[in-house]
Amino acid sequence: MSRAATPCLSASLAASPATGGNAGALPGATCAFDLLSEIARELRPGVIFPICFDALLRVRQTLRAPEVTLQQLAGAVRVDPLLCARLLRRANRLRPALPVTGLRDAIAQLGGERSRHIASTVSGCQIGCARQLTHVDALSRRLWLHTLRTAAAAYVIAQRLTPIDPDEAMTAALLHDIGAFYLLDRLARHPQAAHEQGGVEALILEWHETIGEALLQSLGLPVVLIDAMRDHEQPRSAPVLLRSLADIVFLANVLAGGATELYGDPVCHVSQRPEPIRERFAELLPDIEREFAALRGVTIDDIRPDPRRP
Incomplete structure (x- = not known):
């Protein structure tokens, strides 16, 4: 299972017009194709x-608190x-017959102590990685705020307009750009690969969907979550x-700005333009801002208005 994603990403690389030699050791990669080929070989659950x-x-900060509620x-x-x-991977390994698709259910399945241990272990490893990436802090924060x-x-749309579980919708949306963060980490360590392809943002925009799908497959996450993030930047x-x-x-990503505002990418299809979608869902925007503030851990009064948004 840990290597299941590799054929998918490898096939995409084979179809790419980029050409490069056989990828060798990662520090010696000299072009974006070499780096992406290496990524295809190294994806694994850990x-x-x-x-x-x-x-x-x-x-x-939360994990350091002596007492932490499940909420x-x-x-x-x-x-x-x-x-x-x-956490979703671990919860689904415990209950493979019935997929766990929401973070709330995953934590309930694992229990507070086990969930806290997993979070502490993973975040502890992330600290070591983050120290080497301070030069891309601005882009990583922009990606993060877009994700939130x-x-x-997604939470508000599901809650107000569909019978779909809002926690499942929020979880799927939290995962939709996971490939962008992984690719940013790798590109930040090998800037020459991005330079040859027009910059970090251009390479992330082109490849983050494919890499994100492959990563979620390598983690063995439920198909419904993988299907939800597949081709989310494509016209439809x-x-x-x-x-x-x-x-x-798809709609939540457009409401949050999509590639148009996140990467400054010109779009040719009306379905990807944020403003018409924001007009269509105007009555939901205040609730979305409240949920966004809650995710960030701030109150709505602390948020400065964004002049680009209605």
Whole structure:
């Protein structure tokens, strides 16, 4: 299972117009293709990478408290997509016959003590990685805030407009850009690969969906969560009726700015333009902002208005 994702990513690399020699040891990689090929070979359930400093600080502060409720633990873990994925993996190994698709249910299945131990172990390893990535703090934080805003939008959309479990929707949204964080970690350590392909953001935009899907597959997460994040940046007809978790994640990602605001990417399909979607769901925006604030651990009064948003 730990290598199940490799063929998927390898096939995508084989179809890429990029060309490079055989990938050797990672420190010697000289182009983006070599680096991506190496990533395809190294994906495994135990892979560690940081999300951003703010997320790591929030988790560590919570874990240091002598007494932590399940609600507080869930609130801390929700700010870190890798922790979410690792807890889901462990919960599903305990109950393989009935997939666990929401973080709340995963923590309930594992129990507070075991969940806290997993979170402490993973976040402790992330600290060592994060020390080497301070030069990309601004981009990692932007990715992180986009992830939290997408998760907040998914939660509210599911709660208000569908019968889908809001916690499942939020969890799927928290995982939707996990490949971007993993790729940022690798590119930050090998800047030449990104330079050859037009910069870190351009390479992340092109490859984060494929790498994220492969990573979630390597972790053995439920198919419904993987399907929900697949091709979430690709043009499609904006769903009128929200029938699936994938519909919710797609719309939540657009509401949170999508590639247009996150990467400054011009879009050619109306379904990917944030403003029409925000107009369509205008009545949900205040609730989304409240959930976004809650995920960040701040009150709504502490948030400065964003002039780009209605």
